[in-house]
Amino acid sequence: MEIGKLTITGIQEALRARRVSARELAQEALRTAREENPKTNAYLLLAEERALRAAEAVDAALGRGQDPGPLAGVPVAVKDNIVTRGVRTTCGSRLLENFVPPYDATAVERLERAGAVVLGKTNCDEFAMGSSNENSAFGPVRNPAAPDRVPGGSSGGSAAAVAQGTAVAALGSDTGGSIRQPASFCGVVGLSPTYGRVSRYGLVAFASSLDRIGPLARNVRDAAAVLQAMAGRDERDSTSAFAPVPDYQAAMTGEARGLRVGVPLEYFEGLTQDTAAQMEKARALLASLGCELREISLPHTSYAIPCYYIVCTAEASSNLARYDGVRYTWRAPQAETLAEMYSLTRGQGFGAECKRRIMLGTYVLSAGYYDAYYLKAQKVRTLITRDFLAAFEQVDVIATPVSPFPAFRLGEKLDDPLQMYLSDIFTITASLAGLPGLSVPCGRTAEGLPVGLQLIGPHFGEPVLFRLGDAFERAGGASL
């Protein structure tokens, strides 16, 4: 039994045929994670007790002849910005070094109700701000495919955990590409669902109007199964959608004939040669599946980066205000006055990237600047969304690269935030428009670095993304 080779369907069959118990699976997953973790630093914490308790509950249900749920016994890793009751949740920040939440995120609650076994919490960029996982207060994560390279970010730990075979699936969060980009860097599948599809209750907010929880897995089918278990309206999140949750497995028919796939010109500029080459192969494979490729234009794409960094920093500056040393956070011990408590706690507690974004966000919301920045960015956001809505009148899916380049070396872009921000240039547009985006592996570069193909769908278009992604995967997309 090798965790890295298991699929969700495989686990369900094995459990029900009593070839393995959930407890054995959990123990094996925990053992592998413990063994592998020094190589990647993917996990910040292994929740052994919680995992075994959940596994035993699955075994007990099976023993009673009850249905233990569609994710029964599936070892899942959870990004450390998603709260877990009684299990430390740090968000990769020194400020929350000792924060033990008294409640579970809705997504976690629903996964466990479906029988999943939460193994532990995965490393991430501090408060999900970053594209390389180097902004974690608890050290960077190494890419299992190339240990001297970053796994991408901010859900780097979740992507690495799945890629190194210690978890069958993982939860990440995606604000501007934080699931899709690390999935592509590590060679796994990652989905940023439609905004509102999965409850944000319990996801520590970075940019509330953009943040989403989504799955990472080794294949599209598993990603769909994880989404199935956690999607749907949640009374505790006012922005969660009432839209009914379709049967995702049924959508994956294995064929993609006749699907109209839009290829936006703007997304094929500035790619590294390797990435461009993989994209060429992906286009050919899509055509061979019977998809109708259409060149389209999304004219406001070039405004996406400034627009995104205004919206997300503005919201972040407000969302991060609560880490002030008064309650659950770390507090600077030298502080003598209230002003010192704030400035020392936040000054020493936050890493450079968080501080940069807090300052940017504070600035763009300031009196006299609001209209020029925040309001204008909101208007641009509407234009970007309209670009997509117009495109989806002609096509069913839009296909783009996930990132202009594959995984880069640790430290390579650390001193150049603008270069770092470019990693997300192709993912933030769907984020701004609230659209779902699926990252599927699309072969490797000559150096063996994974490349990802992004499939963007209309709002609540997850079924078509799964259908095309699954067909692409079955046709050998991952080994192009």
Added chain:
Amino acid sequence: MSTAAPRLATPEELELYEPVIGLEVHVQLGTRTKIFCGCPNEFGAAPNTNVCPVCLGMPGALPVLNRAAVELGIRAALALHCEVRRRSVFARKNYFYPDLPKGYQISQYDQPLAEHGWVEIQTPAGPKRIGVHRLHLEDDAGKSSHEGYRDSDRFSYVDLNRTGSPLAEIVSEPDLRSPDEAYEYLTELKLAMQFAGVSNCDMEKGNLRCDANVSVRRRGAAEFGTKVEIKNLNSFRFLRQALYFEIARQVALVESGGRVVQETRLYDPNLDETFSMRSKEEAHDYRYFPEPDLLPLEVGEAWLESIRSSMPAMPAELRRRFVSDYGLREYDAQVLTASRELADYFEGVVHACGDARAAANWVTGDLAALLNAQSLDIALCPVPPERLGELITLVQKGELTGKLAKEILPKMFESREGARAIMEREGLRALSDTGELERIIDQVIAANPKQLEQYRGGKTSVMQFFVGQVMKATRGQANPAAVSELLRRKL
């Protein structure tokens, strides 16, 4: 800080200068639970016990709007004759303070719940409408205590029970022209909130809080002077005192060639003066932006109409009705609309006895005195309105004299019995039987020959003596007019 003793602006100064005042009033809505979570919205629990991840601002927690808070907000808006917007938007008001756990308040900014209302106040020159600029919903902060603990020199204590209590902020237009008008406005507003069932408006519990914007200008000037915000006006008395002080301060400043600077001042009731808290430059930049965790608030026509149709009559309307329909004096109408409970009680009595003036006399007279003596609120009155109505009816029918009724009411108050039960137990009733009364009168005359002689000798004032004796003999059960009449015949 000012060192001069507080003083009032002189009448001469006020002839030259006109104060311009606007009030910002925070009303705590009387919902069962808080505005964005399910914690109890109550006063007086042990510190930090009515809290949950949402109102503690814990990472990952999200607000969910309480429908009941919106409903009370709409009731408040309707009570103030506001237009309720079909769509309003919550916004974050960002600032740091230890009792503000999220680091922002969820409020409403450019799209408030309601706008364009008014409150009618009475002024010496007649009724005057004060504009209500806007009414918006927001969550309350917690409470910081900087004093009273052993280690208060180094630490402050924070209680977050109040965090997330629903508030309606009501901003008036700068239509008020004197501290008395401000006082009247706040009084009317409080009454309207109580009548509409929005809030108890208990200032001691912080249900009602008030800030004021004050400026002065030369009479006749078209433009307003520079305004100063005064905070912490947490009683009606403080509001009036602080305004008097601040107006005098501004007038004196301008008269001596100085200029008022825009700032926020705090009223100190101990010194009876205001002092500068922060200047315009130090003012917060709240960096408002639309709250991304909440959808815009849509108020449907049907909901609005159902709330509108459940609104009770407002005090001003009731007063008009009491005067025109019941023939009450303005003063009594004013007294009887001091609270919704009192007005309801009064109407209950009128309903039971059909005599509004008698009802008004009893409610504002003997009943009020009894309630006062025991510091009881009308809501806790042991005599229900139907029973007071019955008592009044008994007097109307002549079964009781007014004097007897006045003796019976305190007994009803004590024993919680009806008037008839007490009459029967104590044998109290009006002596309407002329035969029996005549017998008693004869006895009284026979027992007082000396006075009879005086009367017959022309000293008619002795009549009062005989009436008194008869009343005493009948233990007040006789009708004094009938006694006089009979005596006159017999003497």
